[in-house]
Amino acid sequence: MRARTIKTWHLVHTWTSLVCTLFLLMLCVTGLPIIFYEEIDHASGNVPDLPALEGNASPVGADAIVAAAQQLYPGEQVKYLIWDEDDPNLIYTSLQGPQSPPDEFRVLAFDGRTGNLLQEPNYNSGFMYVMLALHIDMFAGLPGALFLGFMGLLFVASIVSGTVLYAPFMRKLTFGTVRHGKASRAKWLDLHNLLGVVTLAWVLVVGATGVINTLAEPVLALWRDDQLAEMTAPYQGKPPLEQLGSLNRAVATARAVIPGMTPDFVAFPGTAFSTPHHYMVAMHGNAPLTARLIQPVLVDAETGALTETRALPWYVATLLISQPLHFGDYGGMPLKIIWAILDIVTIVVLGSGLYLSLARRRSSIELEIAELERAEARLAAQ
Amino acid sequence: MADSAPLRRGRLSLRQVFAAPLAIAVLSTVGLISALAGDGIWDMLSWLTLAIPVAVILYYWLRRP
Numbered sequence: 001m002r003a004r005t006i007k008t009w010h011l012v013h014t015w016t017s018l019v020c021t022l023f024l025l026m027l028c029v030t031g032l033p034i035i036f037y038e039e040i041d042h043a044s045g046n047v048p049d050l051p052a053l054e055g056n057a058s059p060v061g062a063d064a065i066v067a068a069a070q071q072l073y074p075g076e077q078v079k080y081l082i083w084d085e086d087d088p089n090l091i092y093t094s095l096q097g098p099q100s101p102p103d104e105f106r107v108l109a110f111d112g113r114t115g116n117l118l119q120e121p122n123y124n125s126g127f128m129y130v131m132l133a134l135h136i137d138m139f140a141g142l143p144g145a146l147f148l149g150f151m152g153l154l155f156v157a158s159i160v161s162g163t164v165l166y167a168p169f170m171r172k173l174t175f176g177t178v179r180h181g182k183a184s185r186a187k188w189l190d191l192h193n194l195l196g197v198v199t200l201a202w203v204l205v206v207g208a209t210g211v212i213n214t215l216a217e218p219v220l221a222l223w224r225d226d227q228l229a230e231m232t233a234p235y236q237g238k239p240p241l242e243q244l245g246s247l248n249r250a251v252a253t254a255r256a257v258i259p260g261m262t263p264d265f266v267a268f269p270g271t272a273f274s275t276p277h278h279y280m281v282a283m284h285g286n287a288p289l290t291a292r293l294i295q296p297v298l299v300d301a302e303t304g305a306l307t308e309t310r311a312l313p314w315y316v317a318t319l320l321i322s323q324p325l326h327f328g329d330y331g332g333m334p335l336k337i338i339w340a341i342l343d344i345v346t347i348v349v350l351g352s353g354l355y356l357s358l359a360r361r362r363s364s365i366e367l368e369i370a371e372l373e374r375a376e377a378r379l380a381a382q
Numbered sequence: 383m384a385d386s387a388p389l390r391r392g393r394l395s396l397r398q399v400f401a402a403p404l405a406i407a408v409l410s411t412v413g414l415i416s417a418l419a420g421d422g423i424w425d426m427l428s429w430l431t432l433a434i435p436v437a438v439i440l441y442y443w444l445r446r447p
Contacts, residue, residue, distance in 0.1 A: 331417030
């Protein structure tokens with residue numbers, strides 16, 4: 001590689017890293033507890049346990065759950081009904097009052113066999129709420145999310161440029177060399193290179209899927225304007241519903257349309273995933289991949305008849321696959337532990353990079369460049 | 383690299399420099415995908431392949447010359 005080329009890549013690596021490092025450090029630190037979100041949620045008592053029942057209990061049905069929720073909070077409206085992914089008898093509803101901020105929900109957990117309220121879990125405050133809010137958008141809504149997405153793009157650029165620079169550095173060192181005896185700068189440079197290059201694939205995937213996840217809101221808006229609007233075109237301009245029809249019937253319709261899949265959640269009329277006239281019953285498959293790729297079934301909220309169902313377009317599918325690949329919650333506890341270790345390794349790579357660029361000494365890359373320039377000058381002189 | 387005693391006299395080729403990192407990256411990618419593909423053995427394959435970077439780091443960091 002020519003000296004000028006190395007210089008350019010070095011410039012790219014330095015500046016993309018400098019701009020994004022502090023935000024990436026924040027993302028790595030807040031991301032660490034988020035890897036174990038489920039376990040922390042359980043341990044802090046935010047997930048109800050289903051009581052043991054005698055005999056065979058049959059589900060009371062979605063309508064009974066909705067009625068129970070409405071009776072508890074008559075001033076608010078049920079917006080979503082969600083089946084727990086591990087236990088279909090644990091059913092959550094989320095409610096909002098007419099004055100609620102759009103992303104603040106009251107969540108109620110019900111026993112699907114009795115219709116009894118089990119708990120009102122808290123998702124609007126506390127340690128994990130703060131970690132998630134910082135990680136997703138730094139409490140700044142869509143602009144915050146998009147800003148972090150841009151930082152993620154810079155991070156990807158710094159990973160790519162760092163990989164290119166790995167070559168001129170390692171031309172004379174065997175793989176894995178850590179110069180322990182040398183000045184601490186040389187040692188940390190070696191560690192930065194080693195840790196960075198062996199985590200390359202993981203960090204690229206987690207970084208890139210993180211960037212994709214910041215686009216969740218625009219991607220959903222696109223789906224609404226594109227496919228949802230197309231599927232429900234005949235309903236446009238119709239007056240709003242006075243009263244909602246049976247949800248049991250809507251769920252039965254969705255089950256009949258896609259027999260191999262299980263209901264995941266229902267978006268009620270008037271939510272971001274539906275129209276004013278439809279229940280959107282989201283169905284999911286049962287393999288790790290298909291469990292994430294939901295299929296939306298639009299059911300007339302008055303009659304319970306099928307309006308339409310279509311597989312998700314590529315852009316929503318990409319978003320949904322990006323979520324497990326980013327959070328590492330798709331391969332059991334050992335995968336989560338590996339995720340956490342690699343997250344900490346990334347913190348070390350970021351920290352050592354910061355140290356290397358702040359330590360005011362002629363860096364090895366500059367010496368390397370000087371050496372290459374001398375060689376080029378010699379060649380030119382001949 | 384004038385400030386360090388090079389461990390090798392000659393220069394390594396690009397292929398030599400990237401052989402180990404590329405192998406680790408390919409195995410990591412297999413692991414990232416395999417846990418999505420299925421449970422059980424597929425999860426175990428992902429644990430094994432994604433533990434490689436961790437093991438390599440520990441080996442070289444803790445190894446004293």
